[in-house]
Amino acid sequence: MIKLRSGKWGYVSPSGAVAIAPRFEEAGFFYDGRAAVRVNGAWGPGGGVVNAM
Secondary structure (H helix, E strand, O other), X not given: OEEOOOOOXXXXXXXXXXXXXXXXXXXXXXXXXXXXXXXXXXXXHHHEEEEOO
């Protein structure tokens, strides 16, 4: 995971390339191909769950 100075979180690939641009208020680690993220104050489906590419 990466965090920008703006406070947004995103994800990088194992090679270090940006895989998902930082746009989340908070972000969890991937587990079983998915990660919970917080968007507009909401976690999970209301906020978001991102899938591994």
